Amino acid sequence: MxxxxxxxxxxxxxxxxxxxxxxxxxxxxxxxxxxxxxxxxxxxxxxxxxxxxxxxxxxxxxxxxxxxxxxxxxxxxxxxxxxxxxxxxxxxxxxxxxxxxxxxxxxxxxxxxxxxxxxxxxxxxxxxxxxxxxxxxxxVMIEPAPGDTLKDLILKGEQAAFLRETRLEEVRPQHTPILFSTPGRFDILLDHIRTRQYYLGMKHGREVSWEEAVGSWYDRLYSRVVEHLRAHGVLDRFPGRTEADLYLWIMDHRYFLTEQYGFDVGSEQAVTDFSAHYAPRWYERMGTRLKRWWQGKPLKPHAAR
Incomplete structure (x- = not known):
């Protein structure tokens, strides 16, 4: 032939x-x-x-x-x-x-x-x-990968922009990767950091640098919520979601509980209460897992940078 x-x-x-x-x-x-x-x-x-x-x-x-x-x-x-x-x-x-x-x-x-x-x-x-x-x-700061969708690249671009603005890689070199399953959330994190900067300035009666505010936000707010999520196995109850997704929801829930009870309930109670009231039912979780498995998607999106 x-x-x-x-x-x-x-x-x-x-x-x-x-x-x-x-x-x-x-x-x-x-x-x-x-x-x-x-x-x-x-x-x-x-x-x-x-x-x-x-x-x-x-x-x-x-x-x-x-x-x-x-x-x-x-x-x-x-x-x-x-x-x-x-x-x-x-x-x-x-x-x-x-x-x-x-x-x-x-x-x-x-x-x-x-x-x-x-x-x-x-x-x-x-x-x-x-x-x-x-x-x-x-x-580029964050690389594309085989199988990435347009949504994946938008999320990676937003993550890269957040890292550049916060300089989190320098402030906390060993930080946990901050990842979302939905675009448009990193701007909310920046608002949290700005609020933290204002709060620290009022508390200490001095000007607080951006780097100090970023470190304080990461150590005192974000990391603590993540620690409680892991300690209580909450992420497993929300297939397809990330720790950063839950952090935002729980911070809102913490504010709601604080308003309801008249005192700051703390991050751990906010985590456990949110999980108890808002986690999908077992059959909903099973359906989500089966759907993601069939589509070849991880249960925990963007598990690593």
Whole structure:
């Protein structure tokens, strides 16, 4: 069999596999395309650098600049008009012809194809481990990951902005990662810190620095709630939620209880009372867990940075 026939047969197999992945993703309600490079802007890159030609891992390529909807997330081709180009590249490979390096953007430890999507598709189909690439690297505080959705990248961008503004990495280098399951929550944390700064200034009769306020907020408010959440196993009663989600709810609940009883009930009582009154019922929790399992999502979103 000649190289052209082999390449066409391999393409047909790749298209059948792509169809299988598409059907499975549809049933699960998952996204099955590559990550658009445009989404990286939500991570707010600070600078970029040309790194020259390097050998990179094919598996670390997770997105594309402008052809993200033409391939699935496994880089299998989805459109008929890609066939001839795909076959030509595979045929050249079979005949031992040298192919030029692809061009990619590196963001953290992953890559987005600027030029060479078909070459990556063929490489993935042939389980090629490495590929040569011209690399432009973008500096980001928090990296994207395979399978990230637009919501994931927005959350990571908000987290990065929070870390830059609070300088929490410097103030508390060993801090617990602060992660949310819903966008738009980090601004509320900043309000908590500003309120803490004002309260400390009133208490001590002096100007309190931003760094001192951040450290005090983290030590005296956020960490204490997290400690109580863990001690009482509360997070397990709220599948799909994070410690930061619960921190905000519990701080609101603490204020409500304080208003009700006329004195500050403290963070531990707020944690246990909130859990007792607002945790989903066992069958609701089971339904949420089953749904997240079916969709391939972790029960505790963004478990690590």
């Amino acid at each position: 000649d190289s052209g026939s082999i390449a066409r047969r391999e393409l047909e197999y790749a298209r059948r596999k792509a169809l299988m992945y598409t059907l499975l993703s549809t049933v699960r309600g998952e996204e099955n395309h590559l990550i658009p490079f445009e989404w990286v802007r939500y991570l707010k890159p600070s600078s970029e650098h040309y790194r020259g030609t390097q050998t990179i891992e094919v598996e670390a390529i997770i997105g594309s600049v402008d052809r993200y909807d033409e391939f699935d997330r496994h880089f299998l081709p989805l459109e008929d008009y890609l066939d001839e180009r795909w076959i030509a590249i595979r045929r050249a490979q079979l005949e031992g012809r040298e192919l030029p390096p692809i061009q990619v953007y590196k963001v953290g430890g992953v890559y987005f194809v600027k030029d060479g999507n078909h070459r990556v598709s063929v490489a993935r189909r042939e389980r090629q481990k490495y590929i040569d690439a011209e690399v432009i690297e973008l500096d």
